[in-house]
Amino acid sequence: MLRSNLRHALMATVLTALVVIPIFGLHLERAGGRTVVQPQWGFVFWACALVFVVQMLRPLLGKRLSHLAWPTLPPVSGSQRMGLVLAALLIAVSWPFFAGRNAVDIATLAMIYVMLGLGLNIVVGFAGLLDLGFVGFYAVGAYTYGLLFHWAGWSFWEALPLAGAASALFGFLLGFPVLRLRGDYLAIVTLGFGEIIRLLLVNLTDWTGGPDGISSIPKPTVFGLELARNPSVEGGTTFHQWLGLEFNSLHMVIFLYLMALALAVLTLWISNRLIRMPIGRAWEALREDEIACRSLGLNPMKIKLSAFTLGAMFAGFGGAFFAARQGIVNPESFTFIESALILAIVVLGGMGSQLGVIIAAILITVLPELAREFSEYRMLMFGLVMILMMVWRPQGLLPMQRHHIEVRT
Amino acid sequence: MSELLPQLIQQLFNGLSLGAIYALIAIGYTMVYGIIGMINFAHGEIYMIGAYAGLVTLSVIGTQSGLPVAVVIGLMLLVSALLTGVYGFVVEQVAYKPVRHGPRLVALISAIGMSIFLQNWVALGQGARDMAVPSLIPGAMRFGTEGGFEIYIPYSRVLIIVVAVALMIALTLYIKHSRMGRASRACSQDMHMANLLGIDTNRVISFTFILGAMLAAVGGVLIALAVGKLNPFIGFLVGIKAFTAAVLGGIGSIPGAMLGGLLLGVAETFAAAYISSEYKDIVAFGLLVLILLFRPTGLLGKPEVEKV
């Protein structure tokens, strides 16, 4: 027992050394025009020592850990549930008035990801279609507003429905040819489409501003009143002037947050209805067995397209809002890694689980922000956490609780 | 007008040398996919680590060591392949093995996490900035008339093609005839059944990851020598391209990966040459979409038969 343990630990230590040496142990430095190696054996040693100790202790730790149960939600009745939802909403609406600007700002971002996560959840979680190009629709939404503003001076509120519609249309048109493909082929084609959309945005420089995108996009107005220090047009009235308040940029931040919250809640409500409707059942059935569905007369193409289109639409809304919040859209915001992040939210939350997706979205946006101090290690940790979460909790934070219709038996 | 042909040849060569790299990396994707049905998103990072390992080796030896260039390059390839192979092994053990029996998306997310991790791992260890790689093999073969368009075939790129082709032939033979190769074939069909035939599936999987990583390392070293610059983020784009190549050729098929890689390299180069380099990536992905629409399982992929 101990022997095999030791052998295992030694093996792990050797591997650690081999892994650490080329990246940390032999540090490359510039010396004049040449590159030289500066050994840092201390680091290698500590890494090896750490791995050795952990590996030796692992059998002990392993036993402990496996006994740690994951907290599960207590069952709640329908009315309790309503109460909880209302309470959560109340808190969500009121806290920004007491919180700091930074926190509200991050929360707004989190809400955008909630919206995106719930949108992708329809496609991946409900309908089981692996979409790696979701960010493409997000981009379409963002650029729809950006371009409409830039070329036609549209306001956010005018552009928002169109952004959703444009993304949905894209989803529909792209979905049409590609949804025949299965599993991973679908994944890679959607990835391809996502990239193509981004590359077009980069290269249609005359239209889209190329890599730099479109900037100075205005924030949403409150019933036509701008939340800005000075009106953008001579003679306009701004929100604070109208209310007779001192200008405070915090107003804008809170307003944006509340809007994001409203959009996220709307998304939640719709997707929550969808999964209970016949279409939701059809998605689920299709995910389980397409052939059986066909034999029952369900048209897989139509059903998949509906999921794809709806998901895209939510991405479009999210995109338009993102453009308004950032004040700038550029292709860099819509790289594949963004798709991966949204997908990670869905999987981490527990595919199909809406509450899980919400929690995961908040975690994934807030955690890296909390780790700002460790800026260098931030992304390293982020990747690591993604792996560990998958290893420890493959079913997601809150695995989907299927919604049943029950009958008396 | 007589210059059109040499220009075409030059571009073809450019495309093939780029494609050879894609192919080397695509093989890693395809093998892993073939066996455990997962898209190893961190494979591009493995390639990047291979390039770094090569540069570290070179820097340890020193550019003025007096050793013959061939020996230096040989050492770089060898050491990098070994170290990167270890990476392949460790990555599988840490991030994929524990989730192998879960839903496939879980493995995919784990792989994406691994990809982010490795990028920043190298960024922390070796710095996020560009590293320059000295050109060890200057010079080029030259064809054509003085004064007209001369075809330049840089030796560094000749090396890419020669090594890549040699490795691919060796690999194909190996998979076909060795016992390990046959075991991988069985595993890629039905892992569980292969296990019931007495095949050690864990070993086959590790072997696959190691081999794929080694090929990627060779690609990394060769391309670093040829183009002269690397940073911790080069793996990502190349990885996506190589993956695209693998799918283009029919994922799971090794000859498909080679074909896909070369095709993608040439298509990209020609797009840059005859349309505009602004559109080369669009052409690459457009090609992918088109081919999949008409051949839903890639060029050499077996059509999916679902027997109802």
Add this chain to the structure above:
Amino acid sequence: MSTPLLDISQLSMRFGGLLAVDGVEFSLQSGEIFAIIGPNGAGKTTVFNCISGFYKPSTGRIALEGRDIAGLGSHTVATHGLVRTFQNVRLFKNMTVLENLLVAQHRHVRAGFLAGLFNTAAYRRSEQEAIDQAVQWLDHMGLREFANREAGNLAYGHQRRLEIARCMITRPRVLMLDEPAAGLNPQEKKDLQGLIQQLRDQHQVTVLLIEHDMSLVMGVSERILVMEYGKPIALGTPEAIRNDARVIKAYLGEE
């Protein structure tokens, strides 16, 4: 004889070099129970696949009440009232028994998308109708007590029944069963025989059956088609088939 409900003529299906179905011809009268038997690999399932639209036949005509439906696409064929089960049960395993039956009624739901989104009265009524319908079938099949269980957890025999119920709830005209008795024990087989007859009698459905279990086939079917190597080699009543020398040699074996 009246015009047949389903008329198959010169049906062939080629896979590369293999002619899996070769000139199969038969017709179904409305309300008939008709069986296809034959050695493994004879092409029985392939005939089913062609009829139900999963394969596009290489040649031949499949006429439903005189209208050619060959190559229409499986979900379209199903909407014309030809519904099938599969050689290996294909239920929606993670959905409940009830939900399996609700999914099957997808086409019959009338309330619109927005009605569903806002949960209007009309929508709730249509949902309730679907549920009532499903419960009726569950009662009918003796599956009521499992209504809220996950389909994948049912005993195999019950899964087979559920699959049949799921077909029936789409109100089919032709019910096609691919080896419904495989994996059932003798008692269950007997029950199945009763069920098939009952469905035909009470619900006027025409049954097309593939089966290797001879007691079931001989007990339930009115006419039998025997296939070998893709070709029809005999067609007739159970009596005639049982005594056909060629069928005995190719399929039944001497007892």
Add this chain to the structure above:
Amino acid sequence: MLELRDINTYYGAIRAASDVSLRVNQGEIVSLIGSNGAGKTTLLMTVCGNPRASSGSVWFEGENITNLPPHLIMRKGIAISPEGRRVFADLTVTENLKMGGFFLDNAEIEAGIEHVFGLFPRLRERAHQRSGTMSGGEQQMLAIGRALMSKPRLLLLDEPTLGLAPLIIAQIFEIIQTIRKEGVTVFLVEQNANKALQIADRGYVLENGRVVLEDTGANLLANGDIRKAYLGA
């Protein structure tokens, strides 16, 4: 030759085998019968090491193989034709057979293939077809043939006659007897008990994961309860 002692096997929280003890002697045909979900497959796979027994032990030729990984168990002279056949769908019939004899040299493989083709002439006709496209019965023959390729001393068969035509079923039972004559011990899992008990030396009856009866094949066949429950009489 094979002995199971107090085996318990779980799938998560579900106990699929409870305190099962049974033995298969050298040269016997032993049938394990039981209805759907009784745990027959589970028990057979426990012998192969996947899923692993959570308590109890498995002995093969006097050696405790309970904790060996599956591939090492299968190299000890055991072969299985698993539930669902699991032929390598993209490989041809011949390639499938070659995989069955993975650890043999070429000459032995050639001989093995000839042997299998002798048993199943239908497979010879289909030698170069991709096995995924073959009919159920053909695939079943292939699965048995593949298991025989490794020259096992113990052959595990999981419902080898499921979905087969009457003629083929008869053939398969004949082949099982032929194989036994060639010196292979056979442990046969069947749901359709009639034939299985006819050819068996001994049989076990499994209900809800427990062995409820053990006797010679002939006696079980004559047993009234068994006839009622499993033979439909």
Add this chain to the structure above:
Amino acid sequence: QNIKIAMVIPATGPVTQYGDMVKEGVTTAVEMANAAGGINGKKIELVPVDDACEPKQGPVAANRVVNAKIGYVVGPVCSGAAIAAVPIYNNEGVVAVTPSATSPALTEGKNFQFIFRTIGRDDQQGPAAAKFIADKVKPKKVAVLHDKQSYGQGIAASVRDDLKKAGVNVVLFEGINAGDSDYSAVITKLKSAGVDFVYYGGYHPEMGLLLRQSAEQGLKTRIMGPEGVGNPEINAIAGPAVDGMLLTLPADFSANPKNAAIVKAFKDKKRDPAGAFQLSSYAAAQVLIDSIKAVGDNPSKVAEHLHKASFDTPIGTVAWDKKGDLKSFEFQIYQWHKDGGKSLATK
């Protein structure tokens, strides 16, 4: 209570070298000011903020500055990130002085009150380059490449337009992807087109690769770039192929005897006063400090003061127009050498 100034610079990503240059300049200025007693007794504290020179990160960095309640910024360094970020600085009342972002789009037509720069614009740099090419090099066929980003493409377009005006034959104008590593297709294309001069608008990593791969492919033309390629790192990437590269740079003020004290302060800390942006960064920090001294720690007043006053800095006497651009600035043409040095180009 210290007075905080944020340095918004690329600390990660491909062009961190420019971040280092700016950091050297600003740090020196602040160290000198603190050594001289700070601002009315208060110390000045530098807060580095990373924007990786990515447009996407520009607003993120800006929000961090705002959220940390910092009123003064030196930066952003790159035009792309700056263009994305400045609306926020302006709206939030943060004074931003960039020592290096040269794109005209940053300030043109924007009506900002809080944004300034201590460097010239690309519509001064481009014409300077074009004039040199047309008058001194006199090429027959010119190709203009760029990296599609606001800085690179902006300056490339400006050079192209001026070249055309001067009657030079521009046969190719094309974008390449920053971050790619293989440009052989484009180089073959240049060769095929028979160009004898190339202008590249962008940053040094791509320029380095273009030089190196051009040499390997036997493209024997001179290549010119803007100040964004002027960085010793290019020698490592391009190797000997860099020799003879042309580029526009701000004048080398380190040679000016008036700056002797400052140059010494740089050299004492082993910093390079002759680099492209060190002294403009010094100037950016200095004008902020001087203004705070003059009108107090109030960003709005500082911005007003900057618009009105003029300052004596190592890059000369500076004053701003309404847009926040320098009233005058001069770029010079340099030639780069294998050893990392540079000299004024004459032909």
